[in-house]
Amino acid sequence: YSLIPAPASTEADASLADWVLAVAGDVTEWTGKRQQLADNLARLAAAERTRRDEGRRLRRRLADEVLTLLQRDADPAEISRTLYASSAMAARYEGAAEGPTVAEGSWLVLSAEGTGLPEGAVRSILEEALTDASDRALVAGAGTGAVVVLPAPGTAVPADALRDLLAPLEAGLGSEGRITLGVSAPAAEAGGLRGALEEARHARRIAAARVGRICVAGPEELASHVLLLAAVPDEVRRAFRSRLLDKVIAYDIEHQADLVRTLEAFLRSDGSWTRCAAQLHVHVNTLRYRIGRIEELTGRDLSRLEDRVDFYLALELA
Numbered sequence: 001y002s003l004i005p006a007p008a009s010t011e012a013d014a015s016l017a018d019w020v021l022a023v024a025g026d027v028t029e030w031t032g033k034r035q036q037l038a039d040n041l042a043r044l045a046a047a048e049r050t051r052r053d054e055g056r057r058l059r060r061r062l063a064d065e066v067l068t069l070l071q072r073d074a075d076p077a078e079i080s081r082t083l084y085a086s087s088a089m090a091a092r093y094e095g096a097a098e099g100p101t102v103a104e105g106s107w108l109v110l111s112a113e114g115t116g117l118p119e120g121a122v123r124s125i126l127e128e129a130l131t132d133a134s135d136r137a138l139v140a141g142a143g144t145g146a147v148v149v150l151p152a153p154g155t156a157v158p159a160d161a162l163r164d165l166l167a168p169l170e171a172g173l174g175s176e177g178r179i180t181l182g183v184s185a186p187a188a189e190a191g192g193l194r195g196a197l198e199e200a201r202h203a204r205r206i207a208a209a210r211v212g213r214i215c216v217a218g219p220e221e222l223a224s225h226v227l228l229l230a231a232v233p234d235e236v237r238r239a240f241r242s243r244l245l246d247k248v249i250a251y252d253i254e255h256q257a258d259l260v261r262t263l264e265a266f267l268r269s270d271g272s273w274t275r276c277a278a279q280l281h282v283h284v285n286t287l288r289y290r291i292g293r294i295e296e297l298t299g300r301d302l303s304r305l306e307d308r309v310d311f312y313l314a315l316e317l318a
Contacts, residue, residue, distance in 0.1 A: 002027040004038055006045035019049050056127060063138035067147050076191035083107070083138075083149070083190060108192060109198035110148035110162070111182040113208070116176030122146045125172075125179065129165050146199065152186035159183055159218035166214045173213055180207040185219040207238075237317050244314040247297040259297075260315075262290045266302065267312050 004027070006019040021042045024026040051187055062082060069079045114122035122141050123146040130137040130150065162181060173179070182204030184196035199219055207217040232240075248259050262280060266287070269276035277287045291302055300307040 004042040006042045008050060021045055049056045059138055060217055063140040066138055066149055067140035070197055072193050073194060079191035106152040106186045106188055108150055108152045108186055109196040109200045110181060111204045112179060112181045113145040115178045119144055122179060125169055129169060159216040162213060170213050179214050180204050181216045182207055185216045240316045241317040244310060248294055251297055259290055259294055263311060264315055
């Protein structure tokens, strides 16, 4: 394959926005006429890129305006006018086709933060990822992070769907790059966007407490124990997990045992000996021995609800 640059007429915002035309074969071995055809095709792609970049710049101005309005708690009517102006602009400027069914005045808010990435990179990444998902998305810059406002589709948007949407771009984050993303519940109207923004920020804190290059949390997790865990300082989280699990982990390493996995299965089975043994494919007596070893190592009693909750939370902090 040969790669032919398709540069825009203006400076690109991030390396993830670089465009190239990939053609099968070695163009240096082609006839002059075929090389000229490939160059013409690359110029057409560059012209399309320039048109899309110009539309993106217009949406950026509107996005920053919406974020400013939300931050100063502006009149919902003013926010609504800006949102619908952005939709009209997208349809008119880009000739966009009809998108998915959108509830009138219903919007989602996404809060994103990047670490190990240059300033402005998260905004560019989200713009690239959402290009096909919603040509009405407004992505506002916020330093090393970004805030997205986009029409809510008729069906719920699970956090996993957004994680899958960003997954193809993970390779472009570099060795230290990481993105955490929080998603709000749909706001029924522009007046609810301020609350949706706060909800998305809380969800992002939950995502930040997880392990991974791209982590996403949705509004359903705001009524879960994970919200409390996200608010606990890192050093306290590490100390809590260490006190409960370090001896169990060390025993597994020394004896090639399987106590941690057994503990996880026991808690998932709600303390049912028969269900847990079946899940692990071991005899109930083997399971009782393993649970007994865990209790001896930790001084806890897994027949007590309080101790089960402590172990469950410690495993969640892994």
